[in-house]
Amino acid sequence: MKKLKNIYFDYQATTPVDPRVLKKMMPYFGEIYGNPHSRNHSFGWEAEEGVEVAREHVAKIINANPKEIIFTSGATESNNLALKGVSEFYGDKKNHIITCVTEHKCVLESCRHLAGKGFEVTYLPVRSDGLINLDELKKSITDKTLIVSIMGVHNEIGVIQPLEEIGKICRSKDIFFHTDCAQAIGKIPLDVDKMNIDLMSISGHKIYAPKGVGALYIRRKPRVRISSMISGGGQERGMRSGTLSPALCVGLGEACNIYSNEMEKENKTLTKYKDMMLEGIRKSCPDVYLNGSELMRVPGNLNLSFAYVEGESLMMGIKDLAVSSGSACTSASLEPSYVLKALGVEEELAHTSLRIGFGRFTTENEVKYATDVIVKEVKRLRELSPLWEMAQEGVDISKIKWAHH
Amino acid sequence: MAYSKELLDHYENPKNVGSMDKESEQVGTGLVGAPACGDVMKLQIKVNNKGVIEDAKFKTFGCGSAIASSSLITEWVKGKNLDEAHSIKNTEIANHLALPPVKIHCSILAEDAIKAAIDDYKKKNRKNR
Secondary structure (H helix, E strand, O other): OOOOOOEEOOOOOOOOOOHHHHHHHHHHHOOOOOOOOOOOOHHHHHHHHHHHHHHHHHHHHOOOOHHHEEEEOOHHHHHHHHHHHHHHHHOOOOOEEEEEOOOOHHHHHHHHHHHHOOOEEEEEOOOOOOOOOHHHHHHHOOOOEEEEEOOOEOOOOOEEOOHHHHHHHHHHOOOEEEEEOOOOOOOOOOOOOOOOOOEEEEEOOOOOOOOOOEEEEEOOOOOOOOOOOOOOOOOOOOOOOOOOOHHHHHHHHHHHHHHHHHHHHHHHHHHHHHHHHHHHHHHHOOOEEEOOOOOOEOOOEEEEEEOOOOHHHHHHHOOOEEOEEOEOOOOOOOOEOHHHHHOOOOHHHHOOEEEEEOOOOOOHHHHHHHHHHHHHHHHHHHHHOHHHHHHHOOOOHHHOOOOOO | OOOOHHHHHHHHOOOOEOOOOOOOOOEEEEEEEEHHHOEEEEEEEEEOOOOEEEEEEEEEEOOHHHHHHHHHHHHHHOOOEHHHHHOOOHHHHHHHHOOOHHHHHHHHHHHHHHHHHHHHHHHHHHHOO
């Protein structure tokens, strides 16, 4: 097979901007330069119109009202604003937050910040398939519980949490339900009413819009109130001051618009690619494990453990494929992923994990090529691996007394 | 992270990959590291009756730097006597491969591995005397 150079398989880290999105944005970098908050001349009106059309597109993909959408700089800001904003506003009445151990760092860190301000935080564990246990959620609720924050689709392992069931539980107890849907928009159908979602974080650069833009959905009926984090001119209904970037907002809007029409088709293609690669690898390599639920997952994410082959060395061997390592050994910490740990993946297996992400611009040829390259390299590195050798000889590696260093 | 040419070469074309009969009296085996830490090195030496290492083999589970460090040390110990091999310092490996600071532990592991293999050989042969 012809050697391909630098193929992108890291769509969960970020996505390229769709050329259709960029095209819609361009005029807002040029002739339409007005301040969208200028109310008294046509320059402002024109920019504002772009922003408002974008807001409608964002609202539509989650079945919300455009008035319930505010633009932010990205999902990190949205998650911060949702958690801290609600907690600050209602904190004197209720002070308990429920989230989950595998949430994104920006949710966990926001909770940690709030814990420092006197809030109680419950971190739900996950089952080995990466999903939360709904009974545990119910049991964790107290009359002080203010908000539950559980992400829609996981960035690292791609699993889909049961949003509708979580929403039902929250609504029945009068608790706010926030969900980080940075990786869920365009991947699974979302309906804030059907799922009883009160706040939802959205990111631009995970859905083929640029980096630097996101949104927060905030329910109006029944009304959810938040304290703003940024003081200023009171833009975005007073919840997020600062002049909007019409170009970025238009980009996010168009990205949502495209997904409103193409999600189903895209998911079909990605499912085909995922099956192709998974079957191709499993056919040639034993002892490869999929991390996270096999059924409740988005097709664009394959998080695999290649037993007996250390993840970083595998990445080095497949250097023309841009994938992400499940172990954080490239950073100074040497600690494997906290997410895989939470699933109960043993540390030695966590060290062998890679996240392979497919997306809109992945081609069948690339998937075939990558499958071949990965299989070839796993086989080569296993020939180098003393653990593989022991496993073939029937030695139980877990029974050996290793000198931890 | 940019790796040196030497490191990449040892990673892509590792020298002396393989295993020797660990029951043989001529062979010393060192197994160091732990799977849970992300690296395990198995290093074996074959010593002739003059006390010279005439062959060395390795297998390594670990990052590219760990593989390269073990490949390099097997090259270095061949033809050395046990004392010379025992005195190889991890810093020499780290310098030769230009290991980045976070990867220094790979060279330490290689040094530990050769020392463990020598110890194993000596233990075996003391018993038999």
